[in-house]
Amino acid sequence: MVTPPEASNLLEVRGLTVCYDTAMLLNNVSLSVGRGELVGLVGPNGAGKTTLLRTVAGLVRWEKQSKQGTRAGNITIAGEVRFDGERIDSLPPHVIARRGLVLCPERRRPFTELTVADNLMAGAYLQKDRRALRETLDMVHQMFPVLKQRARQISGTLSGGEQQMLAIGRALMTRPRLLCVDEPSTGLSPLVKKELFAKISEINRRGITVLLVEQDTALTLSVCARSYVLSHSRIVASGARQDLLADQTVHRSYLGLQSP
Amino acid sequence: MLTDILITTLINASVYAMLATGFSLIFGVARIINLAHTAFYMLAGYFIFSFTTVLGLGLLPAMLLSIALVVVIAVLSYRILIDPMREHEAAVLIITVALAMVFQELMLVFYGGHFRSVPQLVSGYVTVLGVRVSSQYVVTIGALVAILAAVWLVLMKTRLGLAIRATAQDREIANVMGMDVSLISTVTMAIASAQAAAAGALVAPLFILEPRMWLYPLTIVLAIVVLGGIGSLKGSIIASAIIALSETLVTFLLPSGAFLKGAFSLGVMIVVLLIRPEGLFGVSFEGER
Numbered sequence A: 001m002v003t004p005p006e007a008s009n010l011l012e013v014r015g016l017t018v019c020y021d022t023a024m025l026l027n028n029v030s031l032s033v034g035r036g037e038l039v040g041l042v043g044p045n046g047a048g049k050t051t052l053l054r055t056v057a058g059l060v061r062w063e064k065q066s067k068q069g070t071r072a073g074n075i076t077i078a079g080e081v082r083f084d085g086e087r088i089d090s091l092p093p094h095v096i097a098r099r100g101l102v103l104c105p106e107r108r109r110p111f112t113e114l115t116v117a118d119n120l121m122a123g124a125y126l127q128k129d130r131r132a133l134r135e136t137l138d139m140v141h142q143m144f145p146v147l148k149q150r151a152r153q154i155s156g157t158l159s160g161g162e163q164q165m166l167a168i169g170r171a172l173m174t175r176p177r178l179l180c181v182d183e184p185s186t187g188l189s190p191l192v193k194k195e196l197f198a199k200i201s202e203i204n205r206r207g208i209t210v211l212l213v214e215q216d217t218a219l220t221l222s223v224c225a226r227s228y229v230l231s232h233s234r235i236v237a238s239g240a241r242q243d244l245l246a247d248q249t250v251h252r253s254y255l256g257l258q259s260p
Numbered sequence B: 001m002l003t004d005i006l007i008t009t010l011i012n013a014s015v016y017a018m019l020a021t022g023f024s025l026i027f028g029v030a031r032i033i034n035l036a037h038t039a040f041y042m043l044a045g046y047f048i049f050s051f052t053t054v055l056g057l058g059l060l061p062a063m064l065l066s067i068a069l070v071v072v073i074a075v076l077s078y079r080i081l082i083d084p085m086r087e088h089e090a091a092v093l094i095i096t097v098a099l100a101m102v103f104q105e106l107m108l109v110f111y112g113g114h115f116r117s118v119p120q121l122v123s124g125y126v127t128v129l130g131v132r133v134s135s136q137y138v139v140t141i142g143a144l145v146a147i148l149a150a151v152w153l154v155l156m157k158t159r160l161g162l163a164i165r166a167t168a169q170d171r172e173i174a175n176v177m178g179m180d181v182s183l184i185s186t187v188t189m190a191i192a193s194a195q196a197a198a199a200g201a202l203v204a205p206l207f208i209l210e211p212r213m214w215l216y217p218l219t220i221v222l223a224i225v226v227l228g229g230i231g232s233l234k235g236s237i238i239a240s241a242i243i244a245l246s247e248t249l250v251t252f253l254l255p256s257g258a259f260l261k262g263a264f265s266l267g268v269m270i271v272v273l274l275i276r277p278e279g280l281f282g283v284s285f286e287g288e289r
C-alpha cells in the first residue's frame, strides 16, 4: 500500500496529518495521482475526504492563517504535498491554482449572484490569452450546452444539476492540469449522475488529470482506474476496482457493495 | 425654491451615494465595517485646504493630490491595522472608530476647531432649464455622477470588477480560481477610499470644513447601507436619494427645524425597515461555505 515516491506523479501527498484542535481530521495520509490518471477517493461521511482536497488546494492553511487567534481554534498541518515535483504545501490557494491544481468544491458553490457567463469568466481570471479563453469557453459550452443557453441567468437560480455543471465548467475555465472534484453527484438523479460521470471521464480523456471524491462507490470504482478508500482519517485501502472488490474486509466494511 | 431643493438633494444624494457605495464595496469584499470611511472624506477636505492655502497650489492639482494622499493613508491603515483583525469584527469596529477619532484630533491640533473653507473651482452661473444655478454646483454634481458611473463600469465591465464581485460573493472560491483576494481587498480599499476622498474634495468648496464633519455622514451612510440592503450598490444609490430628499425637505419646509433633518431621515429609514427588514434591495444573506 505504500506508494513509492515517483517523480513522474503529478500529485504526491506524503504523511499528511491535519488536526483541528484535538480532532484529527487526516492521519498520516499518503496518496499519489499520476499524470493523465483518473483517480477515485471514496469513504464514509466524515472520513476526511473534503479536508484532504481542501488541504491540497491550500485552503486549510489559508484558514489556519486567517483564523489565527479566533474562536475557530488551532489548526495544525504536517506532511508534504508535491505538485509536479514541487512542494506546494506552503503556497496560498491562488498560487496553487496558478500552477494548475484546481478544486471544484463540495456543494458546488457557484458565485450565486453572478450570471452563468460571469461565473465562467471568473474561472478564466488567470487566462490572459483571449484566443485560448475563447477555445476553453467553446469546449465548456460544447460539453455543457445548458451553460450556453443560460449564460445570462443568475446562477443562484439554476437547478442543482445545472449548478454542478457550472461548477465543473468554471473549474475547467482555469485550464487545470489537475482537477479535484468533491462529490459532484450529490443530489443528482441517477440518470444525470451517469451523464456527469461520463463527462468526468471525457474531461480526463481530454488530458486533464482528475482526482474524484465521491459517495457513490460503485460508479466511482467503475470509472476510475484506481481508487483510494479513506475512513476515519486514514487511507485504509487502495488499488484498482478488482483488487478493492476482491478484498472482503474492504468490501464489507468500507464499500458496502454487492459482490459483482 | 424647487430648483434649490432639487440641487441640494442632488448634491447630497450623490455625495451620500459615493460614500455609501464605497462603504458597501469594502464591506462586501473584505467583510469589514469601516467606521473610518467618512473620516477619509473629511481628510480630503483638509488636505485641499492645506495644499491651496499653505502651499498655494491650484484647486485642481490640490484635489488630485489630496485624493492620492488619502488613498495612501487608507491603504496603509487597511494593511497595517484593519486587515490583521479582519476575523475579529468587534476589534475592527473599535480600531476603525479609533482611527477616525485620531484623524479628527489631528485636524484639531493642526487646524484648530475653526470652520475653514476652500476656494471654488469655477465661478459664475449657468442657466439650467431657465433657472440660474451656480456653476460650482453643476460641476460638483456632474463630477460626482461621472465618478459613480466610472466605478460602476469598472465593477461590471472589467476583469478587476469581476474579481471584486466574485471575492465579495465567496472569498474562498475566488481564491481557488486564482484570484489573490488579499490584493483584491487592498485594491477595493483603494477604490472605496478614493471615492470617499473624491466626494470630500468635490464638496469642499461648497461645505464648511470642521474636524467633526465625518460623524454625521457616517451615521447617514450606515442608515443608507441598511436601508438600501447590505451589499446592494443599486440599493445604496436609491437609498441615498431617499435620505437626501427627506433631509432637504425638512431643511426647506421647516427652516427653524433644520437641525431635525437627521432625526427625520433616520426616522424614514426606521419606517422602511419596519416594513422591509432586509432593506429595499436586500439580498438574502447566504453564509460562506
Ligand SMILES: Nc1ncnc2c1ncn2[C@@H]1O[C@H](COP(=O)(O)OP(=O)(O)OP(=O)(O)O)[C@@H](O)[C@H]1O
Binding pocket: A020, A023, A025, A043, A044, A045, A046, A047, A048, A049, A050, A051, A052, A106
Ligand atoms: N472546520 C472544522 N472544524 C472541526 N472539525 C471539522 C471541520 N471541518 C470538518 N471537520 C470534521 O472533520 C471530519 C471530516 O470532515 P470532511 O468534511 O473532510 O469529511 P468528508 O469525508 O468530506 O465527509 P462527507 O462525505 O460527508 O462530505 C468530520 O468529522 C467533520 O466534522
Ligand SMILES: [Mg+2]
Binding pocket: A049, A050, A051, A106, A182, A183
Ligand atoms: Mg465532504
